[in-house]
Amino acid sequence: MRISELSATSGVPVPTIKYYLREGLLPHGTPTAATRAEYGETHLRRLRLIRALLEVGGLPVAAIAKIVAAVEDESVPVHTMLGTAHYALAPVIETSPGDEELRAARARVDELIAELGWQITPDAPTRTELAWILARLSHLGRPAPEEDLRHYARVVMDLVSGHEMAKVPFDGPREAAVESLVVGTVLYGKVFDVLRRLAHESASARLLGA
Amino acid sequence: MRISELSATSGVPVPTIKYYLREGLLPHGTPTAATRAEYGETHLRRLRLIRALLEVGGLPVAAIAKIVAAVEDESVPVHTMLGTAHYALAPVIETSPGDEELRAARARVDELIAELGWQITPDAPTRTELAWILARLSHLGRPAPEEDLRHYARVVMDLVSGHEMAKVPFDGPREAAVESLVVGTVLYGKVFDVLRRLAHESASARLLGA
Numbered sequence: 466m467r468i469s470e471l472s473a474t475s476g477v478p479v480p481t482i483k484y485y486l487r488e489g490l491l492p493h494g495t496p497t498a499a500t501r502a503e504y505g506e507t508h509l510r511r512l513r514l515i516r517a518l519l520e521v522g523g524l525p526v527a528a529i530a531k532i533v534a535a536v537e538d539e540s541v542p543v544h545t546m547l548g549t550a551h552y553a554l555a556p557v558i559e560t561s562p563g564d565e566e567l568r569a570a571r572a573r574v575d576e577l578i579a580e581l582g583w584q585i586t587p588d589a590p591t592r593t594e595l596a597w598i599l600a601r602l603s604h605l606g607r608p609a610p611e612e613d614l615r616h617y618a619r620v621v622m623d624l625v626s627g628h629e630m631a632k633v634p635f636d637g638p639r640e641a642a643v644e645s646l647v648v649g650t651v652l653y654g655k656v657f658d659v660l661r662r663l664a665h666e667s668a669s670a671r672l673l674g675a
Numbered sequence: 676m677r678i679s680e681l682s683a684t685s686g687v688p689v690p691t692i693k694y695y696l697r698e699g700l701l702p703h704g705t706p707t708a709a710t711r712a713e714y715g716e717t718h719l720r721r722l723r724l725i726r727a728l729l730e731v732g733g734l735p736v737a738a739i740a741k742i743v744a745a746v747e748d749e750s751v752p753v754h755t756m757l758g759t760a761h762y763a764l765a766p767v768i769e770t771s772p773g774d775e776e777l778r779a780a781r782a783r784v785d786e787l788i789a790e791l792g793w794q795i796t797p798d799a800p801t802r803t804e805l806a807w808i809l810a811r812l813s814h815l816g817r818p819a820p821e822e823d824l825r826h827y828a829r830v831v832m833d834l835v836s837g838h839e840m841a842k843v844p845f846d847g848p849r850e851a852a853v854e855s856l857v858v859g860t861v862l863y864g865k866v867f868d869v870l871r872r873l874a875h876e877s878a879s880a881r882l883l884g885a
Contacts, residue, residue, distance in 0.1 A: 513815075513816075516815075517815065520815075521811075521815070542883070543883055544879055544880055544883040547879055548876065548879075551872065551875065551876060554872075555872070578873070583873060583874070583876075583877035584876070584877045584880035584881060585873055585876050585877055585880075586876075589873070589876060591869055591872050591873050591876070592873075594869050595866065595869045595870070595873070598862055598865050598866055598869065599866075601731070601862060602858070602862055605723075605726075605727065605730075605731070605858060606723075607855075607858055609863075609866065613838075614866070614870075616838060617834075617863075617866060617867055617870050618870050618874070620830065620833075620834055621867065621870045621871045621874045622874045622877075622878070623830075624827075624830055624871070624874075625871060625874040625875055625878050626874070626878045626881075628823075628826060629875070629878075630875075630878045630879070630882060633879075635882070635883070645817075646875070648812070648815060648817055650871075650872060650875065652808055652811060652812055653819075653827075654868050654871060654872075655808050656805065656808055656809075656819065656824070656827060657827055657831065657867070657868075657871070658864050658867075658868065659801055659804050659805045659808065660805070660824075660827055660828055660831045661831045661834070661835060661860075661864060661867070662761065662764075662765065662801050662860060662864075663788070663793060663795055663799070663801050663802075663805070664793070664828075664831045664832045664834075664835040664836070665761065665835055665839070665840075665856070665860065666758065666761060666793075666794070666795055666796075666799060666801070667793035667794045667795055667832075668832070668835050668836045668839075668840045669754055669757055669758075669840070669843075670754055670794035670795075671794060671836075672840060672845070673752070673753055673754040673845070
């Protein structure tokens, strides 16, 4: 299809498509004339991924370029490719090396992960992110009890390994797996969060007989 | 205790305490001299609540004033008081009345809640919030399957009614229940979210044999 059709089908305006082509986010089409190129399914799929990363993940173009590079490089294993996208979605936590509370919380997170037997790389930003929240709870005088963390971890792993992982199309095109991971991580994370708040309202109404 | 001690014990600077007094967020102390007043446990508890609403909930002072008013007015039932805090924590969703996708999603949310038998007020902002996410998923060509929503709802209600509600001190001072709800909603929501992303990494590592 021509660039105008690619735009109509994907819903992405032509100037934006041209910008993605210049930035290397989208591979060039097959030239059919001096100023014309043919685009196909690969381009549609890529635009869908870019849109998910941009609109759902809220990622800057530089981060998207890194993820796209991992998608394009077939020598990058799928797990590493997914990790690139996954880590890009984590909020940046500024750690001040002098923060004792944070250091203690981080040690606790590492212990918990080891105890659970979860396979998490040592430099995963999610470790620091969890440590930061635990330090915050301690700082507010409400340290998270060990058994609560273990309970949450159990519930969450049941959900992920018993339900969510089955939804990721690992055997399709590399783009599709990344897109599914991003949408699943961000939007289903939000679904879960809102449902949890709804459940709080309902449980509180029941408990207090409102 | 005097205002300087209240500041030292709570960690809130004296000028900030004076600002809260002026804004009516904090009740005045018992006057002991022309320019002196005595503060007690109530004030400490209130400062703790304000700090949780401000730092953890990220709420503006106007919203905090509304919550504090509900805490102070003993004629407001506990469930209503908690609802005031709870709804203040929900992000504001702008609904454009012409948005068909959103309207359809909202009808779906109402149906789901009815089917689950959850007690949620008809004008809860969480209804619109969930509808907005579902509309977004549909818009991205990934509508959330009914059975997924029901599965998430079951998991979440188990967690909330079987675990989280037991942590809220309903029989203590009104401030303590609100503070616990805010910290629980926001920070434990984040704990859950990070654990879910950690579980994704681990499950993916296992599945792909990394």
